[in-house]
Structures are given as structure tokens and as C-alpha cells.
Amino acid sequence: MSKPENLTLTEEHRLFGGRQQRYSHYSASLKCDMTLSIYLPPQAEDNTPLPLVYWLSGLTCSDENFTTKAGAQRIAAELGLILVIPDTSPRGEHVANDPAYDLGQGAGFYLNATQAPWAEHFKMDDYISQELPVLLAANFNLSGKQSICGHSMGGHGALTLALRNPQRFSSVSAFAPIVNPSQVPWGIKAFSHYLGDDKTCWQQYDSCYLLSQSTHQLPILIDQGGADSFLPEQLQPEAFCQAAQARNWPVKVRIQPGYDHSYYFIASFIEDHLRFHAKHLG
Amino acid sequence: MSKPENLTLTEEHRLFGGRQQRYSHYSASLKCDMTLSIYLPPQAEDNTPLPLVYWLSGLTCSDENFTTKAGAQRIAAELGLILVIPDTSPRGEHVANDPAYDLGQGAGFYLNATQAPWAEHFKMDDYISQELPVLLAANFNLSGKQSICGHSMGGHGALTLALRNPQRFSSVSAFAPIVNPSQVPWGIKAFSHYLGDDKTCWQQYDSCYLLSQSTHQLPILIDQGGADSFLPEQLQPEAFCQAAQARNWPVKVRIQPGYDHSYYFIASFIEDHLRFHAKHLG
Numbered sequence: 001m002s003k004p005e006n007l008t009l010t011e012e013h014r015l016f017g018g019r020q021q022r023y024s025h026y027s028a029s030l031k032c033d034m035t036l037s038i039y040l041p042p043q044a045e046d047n048t049p050l051p052l053v054y055w056l057s058g059l060t061c062s063d064e065n066f067t068t069k070a071g072a073q074r075i076a077a078e079l080g081l082i083l084v085i086p087d088t089s090p091r092g093e094h095v096a097n098d099p100a101y102d103l104g105q106g107a108g109f110y111l112n113a114t115q116a117p118w119a120e121h122f123k124m125d126d127y128i129s130q131e132l133p134v135l136l137a138a139n140f141n142l143s144g145k146q147s148i149c150g151h152s153m154g155g156h157g158a159l160t161l162a163l164r165n166p167q168r169f170s171s172v173s174a175f176a177p178i179v180n181p182s183q184v185p186w187g188i189k190a191f192s193h194y195l196g197d198d199k200t201c202w203q204q205y206d207s208c209y210l211l212s213q214s215t216h217q218l219p220i221l222i223d224q225g226g227a228d229s230f231l232p233e234q235l236q237p238e239a240f241c242q243a244a245q246a247r248n249w250p251v252k253v254r255i256q257p258g259y260d261h262s263y264y265f266i267a268s269f270i271e272d273h274l275r276f277h278a279k280h281l282g
Numbered sequence: 283m284s285k286p287e288n289l290t291l292t293e294e295h296r297l298f299g300g301r302q303q304r305y306s307h308y309s310a311s312l313k314c315d316m317t318l319s320i321y322l323p324p325q326a327e328d329n330t331p332l333p334l335v336y337w338l339s340g341l342t343c344s345d346e347n348f349t350t351k352a353g354a355q356r357i358a359a360e361l362g363l364i365l366v367i368p369d370t371s372p373r374g375e376h377v378a379n380d381p382a383y384d385l386g387q388g389a390g391f392y393l394n395a396t397q398a399p400w401a402e403h404f405k406m407d408d409y410i411s412q413e414l415p416v417l418l419a420a421n422f423n424l425s426g427k428q429s430i431c432g433h434s435m436g437g438h439g440a441l442t443l444a445l446r447n448p449q450r451f452s453s454v455s456a457f458a459p460i461v462n463p464s465q466v467p468w469g470i471k472a473f474s475h476y477l478g479d480d481k482t483c484w485q486q487y488d489s490c491y492l493l494s495q496s497t498h499q500l501p502i503l504i505d506q507g508g509a510d511s512f513l514p515e516q517l518q519p520e521a522f523c524q525a526a527q528a529r530n531w532p533v534k535v536r537i538q539p540g541y542d543h544s545y546y547f548i549a550s551f552i553e554d555h556l557r558f559h560a561k562h563l564g
Contacts, residue, residue: 069350267356
């Protein structure tokens with residue numbers, strides 16, 4: 001394990017009275033150097049302990065997309081939330097990759113791969129759920145309360161991480177999440193490569209399955225664009241709603257008419273999500 | 283002149299209840315195809331006549347930077363403002379260029395070039411002040427009121443266009459503008475190439491000079507980051523303040539401590555600028 005203090009600041013900008021920072025660090029779980037973006041709101045200037053919200057991005061994204069396009073920092077500044085925006089996979093010339101946009105670098109799916117050539121580096125589950133919390137606690141003044149949200153593949157990541165570790169999160173939200181990866185092309189392709197053909201190994205990374213098994217009712221908010229071209233084939237939020245209804249779990253799923261899969265959709269509703277998390281973070 | 287209806291919609295996204303659009307069109311002034319981004323707020327859905335605000339971007343930018351990074355559409359949606367975001371120069375393989383980032387394509391400086399090889403296409407002054415107003419009026423329901431703002435080279439563009447045509451704008455604002463291009467390296471280089479060595483031809487594109495000659499007190503707001511690395515050599519807002527004081531013109535120039543030259547700075551204060559414009563647009 002690398003020492004938790006091993007974060008190198010590579011960029012810093014004043015933003016809404018706080019600081020948008022970018023760090024480089026060696027990840028022991030991923031066995032490569034990683035880039036991490038963090039927004040510290042103005043309330044962090046006097047070292048007040050603050051809650052944090054993780055943002056997990058979608059296919060092809062890095063830590064930059066949400067940081068530059070979502071407009072989330074304005075609301076985080078008002079609410080006193082630290083935003084943590086990791087990259088979407090291990091990176092580097094020595095890390096396995098694939099020419100397709102939906103496998104390999106940029107497409108880590110927030111799981112621990114078990115199959116060659118992916119198993120050596122693709123441990124995004126460990127990175128997000130084990131390594132980053134230690135690294136962040138060692139470097140920032142955290143209140144200990146946290147929530148998580150994400151988009152598309154990152155919505156899948158947020159929901160599965162929260163459903164598997166409900167005691168660690170106050171709330172979870174997602175934009176256009178892949179809620180049922182075991183049943184849709186993106187998930188079937190990724191899980192076959194990363195986890196192999198035994199579908200029982202896929203269940204721990206399928207939100208619909210995890211919801212059907214969960215005993216802890218975490219607050220959940222999902223927004224889905226009604227004009228999202230991936231909606232019918234890849235996303236299928238109705239599967240998640242059915243799983244929630246079967247458990248009598250009051251999940252809030254909103255279809256936003258006319259909105260697509262882009263960051264314009266995220267920018268339009270991120271304020272609702274951060275206020276939802278702030279309410280549950282207390 | 284191309285027909286004003288000759289706008290081709292190439293992209294459209296729902297955003298804050300309105301529409302983020304991208305158009306392609308042939309520009310007769312620039313003699314090339316141009317890309318233009320427009321945000322229509324929700325109030326445009328029922329064809330209400332609306333005021334518009336032009337945004338002019340800085341060196342190396344296109345119509346995309348402000349559109350994706352500034353978070354301006356949220357406020358435009360609330361205030362009922364149309365945002366018009368042109369590209370920063372003529373574009374294309376047949377258009378003159380230079381390997382430097384501060385000359386040629388991406389660096390049009392919002393002027394009409396008179397020198398070879400630039401004079402054929404580099405007529406950004408005509409494009410913004412003559413061609414676009416006709417094109418926009420033919421395609422959108424406009425109230426006829428408009429304001430203008432911009433960043434860096436685009437701040438220079440906004441100030442010079444407004445100071446030369448004060449009857450056409452309700453207000454003008456700028457982030458880190460090049461207010462005195464005749465006296466700083468960016469401006470001296472660009473003006474020498476585009477306008478030649480006769481510095482009397484430069485005056486019409488120098489905000490400090492125009493302010494010293496103006497008889498119409500247009501409302502002006504300027505924000506400048508205190509940690510902007512271009513501040514001492516290229517920007518020099520104090521020259522503009524002195525020119526304003528000499529004319530007893532109450533220009534509002536704010537130095538924002540710690541902020542740099544990036545879009546994080548713009549995002550932090552664009553709300554103030556759009557509210558300033560909305561107030562003067564009535």
C-alpha cells in the first residue's frame with residue numbers, strides 16, 4: 001500500500017470561493033499512477049470537517065468531464081460538500097487495453113476483474129471502496145459522512161458500491177445508470193471479459209440483483225433522460241423500479257422528457273442531486 | 283451575402299428547460315463555413331421575443347469552451363436570455379493560418395484585417411457586428427435588445443465592438459480583457475500582422491483609446507482574476523480604469539483575489555455578469 005500522504009498536487013484553481021484541485025498518486029490496488037480531481041468548498045479553508053460526495057463518471061470519461069462540465073461546484077460551495085472525482089479505470093502503457101470504447105482503459109466498470117489480461121490492474125472496486133477512503137481521510141478534514149453518485153457506467157458504479165456497503169453511505173444517486181448490466185449489451189460484454197462466464201460472479205455488480213437482496217433501505221434518487229438514445233437497450237430503469245417495488249423500497253426514479261445522455265442533462269439536474277445528498281448527509 | 287435562413291442545425295440538447303443548439307452556416311464576410319452555438323432559454327419555446335447576449339471567447343477557443351464550461355445557461359434560463367456564442371476566427375484549410383496560438387485560426391481578434399495573407403478571410407468585426415445580427419434576426423424571435431461580453435481576446439472584442447457601436451448594446455462586460463492591445467505583446471503582434479505598421483489604424487480596436495473618445499456612457503462591468511498569470515504583461519486593467527476616470531465614466535472593474543485566467547474563473551462570476559446585463563436589458 002502506498003503511503004496515504006502520497007498525493008501530488010498537479011493543478012489548482014480558485015472556483016466559487018473554494019479550490020478545484022487535481023492530484024496524481026500511485027494506486028496500490030490498480031498498480032499504476034492515477035489522476036484524481038477534488039473540489040474543496042470555501043468551508044474547507046478553515047479546516048472544518050466536511051462531508052464528501054463521490055462522483056463516478058461514465059464510459060470514455062476521465063476525472064475531467066464532470067469537473068469542467070457539470071457545474072456542480074457552485075452547489076457544493078453553497079452546501080459545504082467536498083467533491084471527489086476519480087478516473088474511470090487504471091491507465092498507462094503497461095495496463096491492458098482494448099480498441100473498443102466500452103472495454104479496457106476508460107471502461108473499468110467499478111469492479112474487481114478476475115480474468116486475464118484484466119485481473120492485474122482492473123480493481124476499481126478496491127480502489128474506490130478501500131484505497132481512496134484511506135487516502136482521503138489522511139489528506140483532508142472529513143466529517144466521516146459520505147454519499148455517492150455517478151453517470152451511466154458511473155451510475156452503475158455508484159449504485160452497486162452503495163448497495164454493497166450501505167452502512168458507509170448516507171445516500172446514493174445516479175444519472176442514466178446501467179442498472180441491470182447482466183442483461184444489457186454493455187454489461188454482458190464487460191462482465192464476460194472482466195469476470196468470466198460464470199454469471200453468479202456477476203450478481204455482486206448488478207444493481208437490480210443487489211437491490212433484491214438488500215436489507216438496508218438507503219435513500220436513492222435516479223434521473224433518466226427521456227430522449228437518451230441508450231435508454232431502451234442499455235439502461236432500462238424500469239427493471240430497477242420493479243426490483244424496488246418488489247422490496248417495497250421507495251426509490252425515486254424520474255424520467256426527464258427530452259433530455260439526452262450528455263453532460264447537458266447532468267448539468268441541468270446536478271443541483272437536485274447534491275441537495276438530495278446534503279439533506280441525507282445531515 | 284448568403285441567405286439569412288441558411289443556418290443548418292447540427293446538434294441540439296435539452297438544457298435547463300431550454301435548448302443548446304449548434305449551427306453550421308456559410309459566412310459571406312469570412313468566406314468560409316462557420317460553427318455557431320446558441321442557447322435558447324425555456325421562454326423561447328412559445329416564441330416570445332427575447333433579448334440576447336453575445337459571448338466572445340479568447341485565444342485558442344471555439345464556440346465550445348463557453349458552451350460546455352461556463353454554466354451560463356442556468357442563469358440565462360432563469361432570466362430569459364438567448365446566448366449567442368460565435369467561433370473566434372474564420373476556419374478551414376483554405377484560410378490563412380500560423381503555427382502560433384496567438385495568430386491566425388483561433389485568434390481572429392474581432393477585427394477586419396487589411397494585410398495579406400489575412401485580409402481575405404479575417405473579417406471578424408464584420409461577421410459579429412454586421413452579418414450575425416441579420417442572420418439571428420431572420421432565424422429567432424428577438425426583442426431587439428442585446429448586450430455583449432467576452433473573455434481575454436473576447437473581452438477585447440466585446441469592449442471594442444460595444445464602444446464603437448454603443449447605441450446597439452444595452453451593456454458590455456468582460457473577464458480578463460485585453461483592454462490596451464496597442465501596448466501589450468498579444469495585441470502588438472496581432473495588430474502588426476492583421477492591420478500593418480500604421481498604428482493609427484490600431485486605435486479603432488483599442489478599448490482604452492475608444493473609451494477616451496466615446497461620448498456615450500455604456501454600462502461596463504469587468505472582472506479580473508488577481509492570480510491571472512497574464513495580468514501584468516498582457517491585460518493591465520488599470521490602463522482602462524485610468525481612461526475611464528479621465529472621462530469621469532463610472533466603469534466597474536473588480537479584481538477577484540486568487541482567481542486565474544481559466545474557465546473556472548468565468549464560471550465563478552458569470553452569474554453576476556448575466557444579472558448585470560439582464561438589469562440593463564430591462
